[in-house]
Every structure is written in structure tokens, then in C-alpha cells.
Amino acid sequence: MASAIVYTEFGGPEVLHPIEIPDPIPGEGEVAIHVEAAGVNPIEWKIRAGFRPSDPIAEPRRIGGDGAGVITAVGEGVDGFRPGQTVVFFGASGAYASDVVVAASRVTPRPPQVSAAEGAALGIPAGTAYQTLRSLGVGTGDTLLVHAGSGTVGQTVIQYAVLWGATVIATSSELRFDRIRQLGATPVAYGEGLADRVREAAPQGISVSIDLAGTDEALQTSLDLVADRDRIATLVRGRDAASLGIRAFSGGSPVPLTAQQLAWRAEAVPVTLALMAAGRFSVELGPSFPLADAAEAHRVGQAGAAGKIALIP
Numbered sequence: 001m002a003s004a005i006v007y008t009e010f011g012g013p014e015v016l017h018p019i020e021i022p023d024p025i026p027g028e029g030e031v032a033i034h035v036e037a038a039g040v041n042p043i044e045w046k047i048r049a050g051f052r053p054s055d056p057i058a059e060p061r062r063i064g065g066d067g068a069g070v071i072t073a074v075g076e077g078v079d080g081f082r083p084g085q086t087v088v089f090f091g092a093s094g095a096y097a098s099d100v101v102v103a104a105s106r107v108t109p110r111p112p113q114v115s116a117a118e119g120a121a122l123g124i125p126a127g128t129a130y131q132t133l134r135s136l137g138v139g140t141g142d143t144l145l146v147h148a149g150s151g152t153v154g155q156t157v158i159q160y161a162v163l164w165g166a167t168v169i170a171t172s173s174e175l176r177f178d179r180i181r182q183l184g185a186t187p188v189a190y191g192e193g194l195a196d197r198v199r200e201a202a203p204q205g206i207s208v209s210i211d212l213a214g215t216d217e218a219l220q221t222s223l224d225l226v227a228d229r230d231r232i233a234t235l236v237r238g239r240d241a242a243s244l245g246i247r248a249f250s251g252g253s254p255v256p257l258t259a260q261q262l263a264w265r266a267e268a269v270p271v272t273l274a275l276m277a278a279g280r281f282s283v284e285l286g287p288s289f290p291l292a293d294a295a296e297a298h299r300v301g302q303a304g305a306a307g308k309i310a311l312i313p
């Protein structure tokens with residue numbers, strides 16, 4: 001038997017609990033994967049807590065989408081994968097599990113330089129950062145302001161923007177300044193007086209901004225400093241984007257992602273893995289927990305742990 005984390009009601013972390021499930025069998029176009037690490041993302045606790053619209057729970061609901069592991073079986077019509085191969089996946093229906101079935105199109109071979117926990121950190125964060133930067137056309141000549149640059153998505157935004165030639169100003173707590181500098185950005189502390197500190201750090205001005213903090217302060221600072229509202233995006237306050245005249249990509253937005261945006265999100269994992277194998281991209285790992293302790297992993301994540309949290313089955 002395999003095991004998986006489920007919940008049967010919305011609520012606090014304690015609603016998460018392990019159950020036994022039959023060993024999953026891959027259908028056409030799918031692979032079965034023994035999970036070595038599952039990534040914990042904020043969207044998972046937001047949905048679990050009932051903060052994001054979601055269908056009523058009719059049966060025990062699986063949770064998690066990103067992970068890394070070893071292929072155990074390959075379904076019909078799948079080329080290029082074999083049992084025993086180490087892989088990274090995203091978009092699974094229930095990655096908090098010992099075993100999952102995933103569409104082969106969402107699976108990428110994992111190079112030996114990348115650990116399972118690092119691979120499990122890529123799906124949502126890399127996809128979101130890469131797509132947002134592409135959608136905003138960030139590149140050489142830009143000065144980008146990213147709010148919450150020390151978070152998992154923020155660190156990915158910084159690394160891609162720097163690679164693509166932009167100058168990056170990233171907000172965080174002072175405790176996280178060293179990591180932001182290490183990635184090639186200029187750190188600025190969030191809190192009162194933020195806009196003035198950003199002006200001082202970037203006298204040339206800010207041409208584009210990404211909000212990963214979701215605070216009024218972050219949104220107002222972007223509105224004050226970026227002239228073109230089409231180059232301000234929020235990933236957290238999607239519901240407010242239309243009234244502010246700015247862009248949103250998911251994050252509670254009623255506007256679904258376009259086919260192009262979804263394609264960029266999918267492209268991000270193989271592109272990032274190739275950069276990691278070449279030593280040009282790094283993931284900051286946070287605490288890891290046994291699969292059965294998913295509730296504790298959510299508590300720690302919601303409290304704001306540094307680095308990417310992983311569940312290890």
C-alpha cells in the first residue's frame with residue numbers, strides 16, 4: 001500500500017492526516033513515481049484554510065502538486081521515461097504522498113547535481129517566477145522591484161531577472177539581506193518609508209514591479225514608483241488588480257492564465273533544472289518533515305520559515 005495526506009474539511013493544519021491508498025497505476029500518457037520529496041507551497045495552506053475559492057469537499061481531498069522521485073511504472077504511449085529514472089514533477093493531484101501518478105508532460109529527468117528536495121522546490125515557484133517575468137518582458141535595461149524577494153518565488157524571480165540582464169531591488173527583512181545579495185540583487189527592508197529607501201537604492205527609477213508580499217505597502221510603493229501600470233503585477237492580490245489597473249497572474253484573480261502563460265509555467269522546470277546542473281541557479285532549502293507531519297510543515301510554513309519546506313515520505 002501507498003500513503004497520502006488528505007483532509008476532509010477546511011480548517012487549520014490539524015485537518016491534514018495520513019491515509020493508506022492503493023498503489024497508483026499509471027494510465028495512458030502517465031507515469032507512476034515513488035516520491036522522495038514533495039514541495040510545500042503557500043497556495044496549499046491557503047486552499048486548506050478556505051482562503052481561496054474551492055469546490056466543497058465531497059471525499060478525502062489530496063494535497064500538493066510539486067515533487068521529485070523515482071519512476072516505478074510507465075503507462076501506455078509514454079516515450080523517454082523508464083522505471084528507476086530520477087525525475088522532478090509538477091501539477092500532480094496530491095504530491096503529499098509516498099506514490100503518485102502524473103502526466104508524463106509534467107515530468108522532467110532530474111540531473112544528478114540536483115537533490116530530490118531541490119527538485120521538489122521548483123514546480124510552482126519556478127513556473128510562477130519565469131512566467132511573470134516573461135509576461136512583463138523583463139530584461140536588459142530594466143530595474144525590477146520585487147516585493148518579498150527572500151521567499152521561494154522571490155529568489156527565483158531575482159535569479160532569472162539577473163540572468164536576463166535586469167537590475168533587481170528586492171524587499172525582505174534585514175535577516176535575509178545576505179541571501180538576496182548573494183543572488184545579485186540589492187536588498188531593501190520592507191516597512192515604513194519603503195518607497196524612499198527604494199528611490200535611494202535605485203536613483204535611475206523602477207521600470208517594472210512584481211508583488212509577492214500582498215501588502216498595501218507593497219502595492220502602493222509599486223504604484224508610486226512605476227509609471228506604466230501594465231508593468232506592475234501582483235501574484236497575491238489578484239482580486240484587487242483590476243481596480244488598481246495593474247496585472248495579476250492567478251493569486252485570487254478571476255482572470256485565468258492564458259495558454260501562453262501556462263506554457264511558460266511548464267517550460268520553467270526543465271529550463272531551471274538545466275541551469276542548476278550547470279551551477280547557475282540555486283535553491284535555498286528550508287526545514288524538511290516526514291510525510292506524516294504535513295500538519296507541522298504547514299504550521300512552520302505559515303509562520304514564515306526561511307527556505308523551501310519539503311515533505312519526505
Ligand SMILES: NC(=O)c1ccc[n+]([C@@H]2O[C@H](COP(=O)([O-])OP(=O)(O)OC[C@H]3O[C@@H](n4cnc5c(N)ncnc54)[C@H](OP(=O)(O)O)[C@@H]3O)[C@@H](O)[C@H]2O)c1
Pocket residue numbers: 041042043046124125128147148149150151152153154171172173174176190191212213214215218234235236249250251252301304306307
Ligand atoms: N499567483 C500565483 O500563481 C502564485 C504562485 C506562487 C506563489 N504565490 C504567492 O506568492 C507569495 C509568496 O510565495 P512564496 O512561495 O515565495 O512564499 P514564501 O517562500 O513563504 O516567502 C514569503 C516571503 O514573504 C516575505 N514577507 C513577509 N512579510 C512581508 C512584508 N510585509 N513585505 C514584504 N515581504 C514580506 C518573507 O520575507 P522575510 O522572511 O524576509 O520577512 C518571505 O520571504 C505567497 O502569497 C503565495 O501564495 C502566488
